[in-house]
Amino acid sequence: MSFEFLKNEQRIDFIKKYPQLRIMGNKYRLLDWIGQTLTELDFNTALDGFSGSGCVGYLLKCMGKRVNSNDFLNFSYHIANALIANSDSLINNDELKKIIAFNNKRKHFVTNKFKNIFYNKEDLNFFDNTWANLQTILNPFKRSLIIAALCRASLKKQPRGVFTTITAGNGKYDDGRSDLRKSIQSHFIESIALFNSLIFDTGHNHQATCEDIFEINPSRYDLVYFDPPYVPRSDDNCYTKRYHFLEGLSCYWTGVEILEESVVKKLKKKYTPFSYRKESNQSFRKLFHRFRDSIIILSYSSNGYPDRKELEQLLIEAKGNDNVEVVSMQHTYNFGSHDKVSNERKHVEEYLLIGA
């Protein structure tokens, strides 16, 4: 990716270092195109309403905008709080040593609950131990940085990057990646170093929030970027189902409901109207209406529902005929080698619907 549209060399360095976190539908490989499209527009404040891996919000930060990065999942919130809202809090070497030091007062929740499900005993123990040590860290940005690093470590070591089936000890989904052979601790240490290197101060007060999009005050943004989930073709597109382990890890499973009968100890689904065919049209109408005073950018692709024409029409309802434009590009999604995904779903046309 070139990111030539960014004028300040330093910011180019930052955005180039942002890792591709394996969150379904992430726009990492489209950042250059999204950024180039955004530079054509006049705005200073921006909302990334469905932040996922946080890469678009981080791009906006690198572009010098004041950003609120929002997602209703807690682990996404911590990624954004650590890397976007955070201007200057890093984990130094002494803190890192304390965080990974043996803690004989640790609980054994993860070790017991997730025994033989995704990770070996040493890795499970690392999660319990780190969480116990995290209690000594009070700075909210540092806490988020540690939680985000735990999540990245956990994703890196998980075959296919999803938590839907038992993967511990069976080698079934071993794709040969060296990441699968490293300990969670070594992924964690590497993630802390990487995340430390991404933190910089733009002079703006950025924010991360963990809200349903319809709870966000619409009056504060010149531009809003929306990348909601697609209506699934099967029930396989649910974020809570795929990433329940990260969601639980991000709060040490407090205040969440574990579905005990599920073999991988999933969490109760978080309801979103964007996942249901019957509700999605109305939800887009409501979303566009709510944020009609801002420039609205919607990321969508040809394999999604509703289709482009319907969405364009809904955006015109909110912004008027003359103010809506669509830009597109061809894109190939990288699904894990074990995902049986048709060519139609892999090769898609990506759209940015712009309501200026």
Ligand SMILES: C[S@@+](CC[C@H](N)C(=O)[O-])C[C@H]1O[C@@H](n2cnc3c(N)ncnc32)[C@H](O)[C@@H]1O
């Ligand atoms: C397609 S992903 C976003 C990917 C993101 N743009 C990226 O590049 O990583 C959709 C996100 O929407 C979030 N989400 C779904 N329904 C939501 C809602 N009602 N309010 C806020 N966030 C929601 C999901 O948790 C998920 O992270």
